[in-house]
Amino acid sequence: MKPLTRLPDGTVKQVSPLTGTQVWTLPGRAARPLDAPEGATRPLDPALHDRHCAFCWARMLETTPEIARVVHDDLHTWRRLRAVGPESLWSTTPEFRLFPNLFEILSYDYWHLSHGFEPTPESQARRTSYLAEPAGRAQLEALARIRMRARNAPGWDAEPLAESDVDRESVGLFAGNHQVIAARRHYLDGATDDSQLASSGTLTPEEHCQYTAFAVSAMHDLYRGNPHARYVAVFQNWLRPAGASFDHLHKQIVAIDELGAQLEREAVRVQSEPDLYARWGAGYAAEQGLVVARTPTAVAFAGVGHRYPSLEVHTTRPDCPPWQLEGDEVRDFSDLLHACHAATGAHVPTNEEWHHRPPSFDLPMPLRAVLKWRVSTLAGFEGGTKIYVNTIDPWTVRDHTSGRLRELASRGLISARVQLVS
Numbered sequence: 161m162k163p164l165t166r167l168p169d170g171t172v173k174q175v176s177p178l179t180g181t182q183v184w185t186l187p188g189r190a191a192r193p194l195d196a197p198e199g200a201t202r203p204l205d206p207a208l209h210d211r212h213c214a215f216c217w218a219r220m221l222e223t224t225p226e227i228a229r230v231v232h233d234d235l236h237t238w239r240r241l242r243a244v245g246p247e248s249l250w251s252t253t254p255e256f257r258l259f260p261n262l263f264e265i266l267s268y269d270y271w272h273l274s275h276g277f278e279p280t281p282e283s284q285a286r287r288t289s290y291l292a293e294p295a296g297r298a299q300l301e302a303l304a305r306i307r308m309r310a311r312n313a314p315g316w317d318a319e320p321l322a323e324s325d326v327d328r329e330s331v332g333l334f335a336g337n338h339q340v341i342a343a344r345r346h347y348l349d350g351a352t353d354d355s356q357l358a359s360s361g362t363l364t365p366e367e368h369c370q371y372t373a374f375a376v377s378a379m380h381d382l383y384r385g386n387p388h389a390r391y392v393a394v395f396q397n398w399l400r401p402a403g404a405s406f407d408h409l410h411k412q413i414v415a416i417d418e419l420g421a422q423l424e425r426e427a428v429r430v431q432s433e434p435d436l437y438a439r440w441g442a443g444y445a446a447e448q449g450l451v452v453a454r455t456p457t458a459v460a461f462a463g464v465g466h467r468y469p470s471l472e473v474h475t476t477r478p479d480c481p482p483w484q485l486e487g488d489e490v491r492d493f494s495d496l497l498h499a500c501h502a503a504t505g506a507h508v509p510t511n512e513e514w515h516h517r518p519p520s521f522d523l524p525m526p527l528r529a530v531l532k533w534r535v536s537t538l539a540g541f542e543g544g545t546k547i548y549v550n551t552i553d554p555w556t557v558r559d560h561t562s563g564r565l566r567e568l569a570s571r572g573l574i575s576a577r578v579q580l581v582s
């Protein structure tokens with residue numbers, strides 16, 4: 161079956177060339193207008209500046225101990241600091257912070273008991289020095305209590321928490337294989353009401369590049385620190401309808417001990433079709449006129465066969481895992497992803513999902529991201545038929561995105577490396 165078919169009445173039928181997912185777009189079932197804030201806006205309370213949620217940086221002690229941060233010293237100097245201790249947290253302003261997720265998908269116990277995973281020497285050393293500082297100990301005790309209370313573990317309400325509980329819980333608080341990168345801003349600098357959220361698209365291209373490169377390096381570190389990690393998923397849920405617990409920009413990086421059925425199928429297929437991703441990604445998109453922008457080593461286009469209207473960004477270099485890409489190649493990927501977010505708008509709930517070649521494969525698999533617009537809700541029709549109704553077809557996604565990109569480019573809000581197509 162062809163990936164894209166337009167029927168005489170205007171219905172568009174899509175079949176994903178990679179996953180086989182069937183999607184129909186029916187005329188007259190258009191989505192609500194994109195990028196409008198939900199409901200009424202409320203003025204921001206200046207007293208809550210930088211402390212709107214637990215990911216806001218003025219509330220750093222409410223997150224698990226930080227693994228690393230990105231700081232911006234002056235216009236052109238960016239640095240990464242690792243293992244900033246509890247007494248030094250306020251010495252620099254973190255533009256991005258990496259820390260373990262307090263409630264991970266796969267727990268430390270899962271990895272330890274199923275695979276014999278042990279914390280890395282770096283994480284053990286951080287735990288020892290953190291526990292030795294009073295502020296660190298207090299932070300760990302509070303977090304241990306939250307985790308114990310969540311699973312109703314006996315002793316969670318003891319005052320103070322038993323030494324053995326702090327010791328046990330704190331191992332997982334440092335050795336988590338599910339991590340979060342939170343950006344500095346919750347709202348735009350100078351925001352006055354709660355509609356002015358700081359999203360991926362409102363970062364500067366340089367900030368977005370730092371964010372992307374930081375995620376690539378966190379992914380690499382999870383593979384290196386855990387020999388039982390077969391895959392490290394990187395994703396970003398933006399806004400509650402897309403699964404985010406906070407409307408504060410963050411990415412998640414999660415090690416898992418399986419590749420997943422879809423990646424295993426693709427691995428078999430790419431052995432006989434080494435150009436699988438180029439052929440059915442940018443190649444097919446170009447044939448169908450779906451490409452919206454390019455950088456020297458990456459391409460962005462409206463995706464085909466996704467359950468939600470989607471944009472995809474593919475790097476054109478298939479021969480290495482993401483952490484072996486050159487700096488400019490990461491920038492090319494990041495600039496396009498940033499432009500796609502900016503064109504989508506901060507009020508559209510989105511999932512950004514990365515796909516990459518895990519280190520156990522020696523197969524041509526480029527780094528790519530799918531940005532899904534969560535503008536519709538799946539219902540019984542989809543559940544019963546496995547045919548998904550997607551309210552916006554790929555050409556309409558292209559037209560909407562291209563129009564927004566032209567406007568953003570004219571205002572200098574996307575990278576000058578981004579070359580618009582169509």
Ligand SMILES: [Zn+2]
Nearest residue numbers: 213216346408
């Ligand atoms: Zn926040």
